[in-house]
Amino acid sequence: MTCLVRVVAVGVPGGSGGPAAHGIRDVAGAPGARPGDAGGMGDDEPLERQIRFVLEADRLKTVARQSRITDGSRHENSAEHSWHLALMALALAAHAPAGTDLTRVLAMLLVHDMVEIDAGDLFLYSDSAALARQEEAERAAADRIFAILPDPQDGEVRALWDEFEQRRTPEARFARALDRLQPMLLNMQTGGGTWVAHGVTVEQVLAKVTLIEEGSAALGRYARAMIATAVAQGFLQAGSGPGTAGSGPEATGPGQGTDVAVAGPPAG
Amino acid sequence: MTCLVRVVAVGVPGGSGGPAAHGIRDVAGAPGARPGDAGGMGDDEPLERQIRFVLEADRLKTVARQSRITDGSRHENSAEHSWHLALMALALAAHAPAGTDLTRVLAMLLVHDMVEIDAGDLFLYSDSAALARQEEAERAAADRIFAILPDPQDGEVRALWDEFEQRRTPEARFARALDRLQPMLLNMQTGGGTWVAHGVTVEQVLAKVTLIEEGSAALGRYARAMIATAVAQGFLQAGSGPGTAGSGPEATGPGQGTDVAVAGPPAG
Numbered sequence: 355m356t357c358l359v360r361v362v363a364v365g366v367p368g369g370s371g372g373p374a375a376h377g378i379r380d381v382a383g384a385p386g387a388r389p390g391d392a393g394g395m396g397d398d399e400p401l402e403r404q405i406r407f408v409l410e411a412d413r414l415k416t417v418a419r420q421s422r423i424t425d426g427s428r429h430e431n432s433a434e435h436s437w438h439l440a441l442m443a444l445a446l447a448a449h450a451p452a453g454t455d456l457t458r459v460l461a462m463l464l465v466h467d468m469v470e471i472d473a474g475d476l477f478l479y480s481d482s483a484a485l486a487r488q489e490e491a492e493r494a495a496a497d498r499i500f501a502i503l504p505d506p507q508d509g510e511v512r513a514l515w516d517e518f519e520q521r522r523t524p525e526a527r528f529a530r531a532l533d534r535l536q537p538m539l540l541n542m543q544t545g546g547g548t549w550v551a552h553g554v555t556v557e558q559v560l561a562k563v564t565l566i567e568e569g570s571a572a573l574g575r576y577a578r579a580m581i582a583t584a585v586a587q588g589f590l591q592a593g594s595g596p597g598t599a600g601s602g603p604e605a606t607g608p609g610q611g612t613d614v615a616v617a618g619p620p621a622g
Numbered sequence: 623m624t625c626l627v628r629v630v631a632v633g634v635p636g637g638s639g640g641p642a643a644h645g646i647r648d649v650a651g652a653p654g655a656r657p658g659d660a661g662g663m664g665d666d667e668p669l670e671r672q673i674r675f676v677l678e679a680d681r682l683k684t685v686a687r688q689s690r691i692t693d694g695s696r697h698e699n700s701a702e703h704s705w706h707l708a709l710m711a712l713a714l715a716a717h718a719p720a721g722t723d724l725t726r727v728l729a730m731l732l733v734h735d736m737v738e739i740d741a742g743d744l745f746l747y748s749d750s751a752a753l754a755r756q757e758e759a760e761r762a763a764a765d766r767i768f769a770i771l772p773d774p775q776d777g778e779v780r781a782l783w784d785e786f787e788q789r790r791t792p793e794a795r796f797a798r799a800l801d802r803l804q805p806m807l808l809n810m811q812t813g814g815g816t817w818v819a820h821g822v823t824v825e826q827v828l829a830k831v832t833l834i835e836e837g838s839a840a841l842g843r844y845a846r847a848m849i850a851t852a853v854a855q856g857f858l859q860a861g862s863g864p865g866t867a868g869s870g871p872e873a874t875g876p877g878q879g880t881d882v883a884v885a886g887p888p889a890g
Binding site: 401404405408411423424425427430433434436437438442444446448449457503507536539543576 | 704
C-alpha cells in the first residue's frame with residue numbers, strides 16, 4: 355500500500371504561524387453573505403483562504419440529491435453523501451485493487467461533489483444534453499470554488515477533482531465505483547427508491563455497473579447480485595426507460611448494457 | 623509525513639472474491655429494519671458485514687446537532703458535520719504538527735460520531751452529570767456499532783474511535799481541534815449561533831480553546847482571535863453561563879478558562 359502525500363504536504367508558507375488569524379470574512383462577491391461575518395485584515399493569508407474554502411463548503415449541505423436516506427424520510431444531501439462515500443472507502447478498502455492509495459481515494463471523495471454548490475446535482479439517468487450542460491457547469495464551478503484555496507493547494511485539489519472525473523487511475527476508479535454503488539444500496543433500502551420513482555430499467559442500471567466493476571471486481575459482483583435481487587423484488591423492470599442509458603459521458607459503448615446476463619436471485 | 627496503513631490494509635480473507643455478494647440484509651435486531659431489505663445467504667461473509675456497517679452508518683444522517691449550517695436554515699446533522707471535519711483536515715493539513723498522519727486523522731473524523739446513532743448528540747456545554755452519562759452511552763454504542771464489521775476490522779475501527787476519544791496522539795489532537803473549531807466557525811456565520819441561543823460565556827469558550835491549541839498552534843491562535851471578534855460583536859459575554867464550563871471530561875483545570883487574556887478585536 356503506497357501513500358502519496360501530495361495533498362498532505364502542501365506548502366503553505368507562513369500559514370502556520372502568521373499573524374493573520376482573526377475573524378472570518380465570507381467569500382467576496384459570493385451569494386449568501388451572512389450576518390456574523392467578521393471582517394479583518396490579511397484576507398489573502400493562506401489560513402484565511404483555507405477557512406473561506408471551509409465556509410464555502412458548508413453550502414454543499416443544502417444541495418439535495420435524488421436518493422432518499424435509508425429511513426425514507428427525506429432526500430439525501432450532497433455533503434452527507436460525500437461522508438457516506440468516504441466511510442465506504444474505509445469500510446470497503448480491502449476490495450480496492452492492491453496498491454490503491456486510500457488517502458487519495460478519501461481526498462477525492464471528500465471534494466468530488468463540491469462543484470454541486472454552483473451546479474446542483476443531476477440525476478444519473480438524465481438525457482445526454484442535460485449531462486453535457488452539467489459537465490460544463492461543473493467545470494466552471496471547479497474553476498471558482500477550488501481557486502478559493504491558496505496557491506499551490508488550489509491546483510492540487512483541482513487536480514484531485516479532475517482525477518476523479520477522468521477515472522484513469524485505480525484510485526479514481528475505486529472512488530467512482532463507490533459513488534455508483536451507494537445510491538443502489540439506498541434504493542434497495544427504500545423500496546426501489548429512484549429506480550421506481552423514475553421508472554429506471556434494469557438495462558440502464560446494468561450499463562452503469564461497468565463503472566463499479568472497473569473500480570473493484572468484488573463490488574461489481576456484489577452490485578450485479580443486488581440488481582438481480584432488485585429485479586426479483588420488482589424494483590427494476592426491463593424496458594427502454596425514460597432516459598438515455600448508455601449515451602452519457604460515461605457510456606461504455608452501445609449494447610454494453612444489455613449483453614450482460616443477470617444472475618438469478620440469491621437463495622434464502 | 624508517515625503513513626500508517628493499519629486501517630487500509632485490513633485482512634478480509636475471502637472478502638474480495640467470495641460468492642456471498644447478494645442482496646442486503648439489515649442489521650439483525652437493530653431498530654429501523656426497513657422495507658426493501660433483501661435477505662440472502664452468507665450474512666457473515668466479510669463483505670456482507672461491511673455493507674451492513676455502511677447501511678447502519680446511514681442513520682447518522684438523522685442525528686441533529688446544536689449548530690446550524692451557515693445559511694441558518696436548519697440544524698446540522700452529524701453525518702454532514704463529519705464530512706465537514708474531514709474536508710477541514712484536508713484543507714488545513716498544513717497546520718497540523720509535522721509528521722501527522724493525515725490518513726488516520728481522516729479515518730478518525732469519519733467514524734468519530736457514529737456512536738451518536740445510538741447515543742445522540744450532546745451539547746458541548748452540558749453539565750458534568752449529563753456528560754458522564756453520554757460517555758457511558760457512547761461506549762455502549764461503540765461496542766455495538768463497530769462490532770458489525772468483520773474481524774479484525776472491527777477492532778481496528780474501534781481503536782480509531784478510542785484514539786480520538788483519548789486524545790493522546792498528534793493525529794487525535796489535530797482531529798479534536800477541528801471538531802472544536804468547526805462549531806465556532808458556524809456560530810460566527812449565524813449571528814452567534816449556539817453561543818447566543820444558550821447564553822454561553824466567553825470563559826466557557828476559552829476553556830475549550832486549549833483543545834484546539836493542543837492540536838494545532840496556528841488554529842489555536844485563529845480561534846482566540848475569532849473569540850475576540852465574537853466578544854466585539856456581542857456574540858459572547860462574560861459571566862458564569864448556564865453550564866459547568868471546566869467540569870466536563872475535557873476540563874483542563876479550575877481557572878483555566880478565565881486566566882487567558884482575550885486579544886482585542888482585529889482591525890478593519
